[in-house]
Amino acid sequence: MKLLRRILLGTLVIAMVVGLFAGLGMAAKQPKTFKLGVLLPLTGTFAAVAKTQEEGALLAVDEVNEKGGLNMPWGKVMVEAIVMDDEANINVGVRRFRYLKEQGAHAVVGQTWAPVALAINELCKKDPFPYFPVNVAPVDSFKKGSLADCTFAAGYTPWTVGYMAGYAAINVLGKKKIFFLGRSDAWGWNIKSGLEAACEKYGGTIIGSDEVAVGTSDFTTILEKVKAANPEVFISAQFGGDAIALLKQSYDMGLYDKMVIFNAFITNVVAKGLSPEARKGLYAMHFFYYDLSDFEDQEVAKMAAEYTKRYEEKYGTPPDAYATIAYIATKQLFEAVEKAGSFDPKDIQKAIMENPDFVCVKGPATWRIDHEPIYKYAGFLVKGKGADEQAGEWDLFEVVTALGGEEVYPPLDYLGY
Known part of the structure; x- marks a missing residue:
């Protein structure tokens, strides 16, 4: 009888232990919080954009x-953001990416400077992890075999x-x-390759x-060279502070009166750094401009207006281009997680590739x-407004x-596909 009791007691203990570990396993697979790493160069050269x-x-x-929270099979899951600074430094960025993973991050969005993004992507190739970079990455990073299975880049x-600058x-x-x-x-070099492709076609x-x-x-010496060449349009690849310096000097040297001035890729921050005179008549490509009220696709205009309203209520200014890249990336990560019903990188990748169509604040994609x-x-394609055309501080462009496509x-x- 005593032996039977001992056997029953032992069986009960084993069952409790197994149940405990099973419960812990289920808890690990059904977390109550989704931890999102946000890793950006919040100090240094790219701090304003970041x-x-x-x-x-x-x-x-x-x-x-x-x-x-996120709609998961086991219920609602709140998102906790962990923000860190990569300092636009590869070593720092890699170290802090690893730290985020050690802290239990389930995914990371970030990077303004491409070399940090490429280094993190290499880590994700060796150890699969959901990574959504939010910069404009070099063409080579999209060649077959370059990106990790669960790296998805919301920019282009x-x-x-x-190509768009040349086409326009x-x-x-x-x-x-x-x-x-x-x-x-x-x-x-990549901008020039795209421009050459558009020129060849058109x-x-x-x-x-x-x-x-x-x-x-x-840029004085170069602008003299541009003047002498007498083109119909002067297209420049400069970005950020470099673009502000170039465009200011182009205006001061009278190039605006002799040709169309076209900055290949612009942000509101750059436009705000120009005098109204240097902004007026300037053409550029913009990833996203917040005021699409006169845009022909009024459904997209409505989505952009709603997004802009939410952004202004939170931050006091309309959203800029790179803010929108990060917003889209984060939204698409969340949508993929919900469709996958899982935080596993393989499940997230599968959910995206099996359901590739989505709609964002700038339309279908x-x-x-x-x-x-x-x-x-x-x-x-936007055209800069001068002081006499502006209805307000942030009324910078006409679309x-x-x-x-x-x-x-x-x-x-x-x-390579």
């Missing part, structure tokens, strides 16, 4: 939490920026004689070109096999038209 990216990501977090490449200059503005000022890195001619390093502040979203409206992206065969 701040807007942080704001976009956190707005997406707020929106899902206001609805009670500089090739697309250059030739087909919308009717300007075929082009002088191009690039940048001596992948950003500038009959544009690059009658002169040059390139400068990032951080160049004096589809994830392509290279993990790049094909936006119906990839970029908005002329939008470009997008498969045509403005690098061909898949070029990427």
